[in-house]
């Protein structure tokens with residue numbers, strides 16, 4: 001669903017704890033410079049996964065890990081690769097693990 005503003009990691013974590021499922025926040029780029037003029041969307045999934053759309057206008061701002069894992073899954077890395085292939089200029093995204101500090105990852109990072 002479309003949301004009026006970008007949510008903070010704390011807000012993403014709160015939603016995840018409140019509903020017990022994974023959430024993802026996407027920015028849909030607009031026609032302005034560097035994708036300006038777009039809007040934010042929130043996607044909800046199940047306990048360990050959330051699906052987001054692919055496309056050149058998609059920027060995955062963050063997604064949550066309800067279990068608290070502070071590292072990307074192989075699916076997370078594959079998603080960054082698929083976003084790149086679909087024309088999105090984005091290379092890094094944020095994981096918000098419940099109870100831990102948010103971390104950034106890319107298609108290659110396995111920390």
Ligand SMILES: [Zn+2]
Nearest residue numbers: 063072073076
């Ligand atoms: Zn993940």
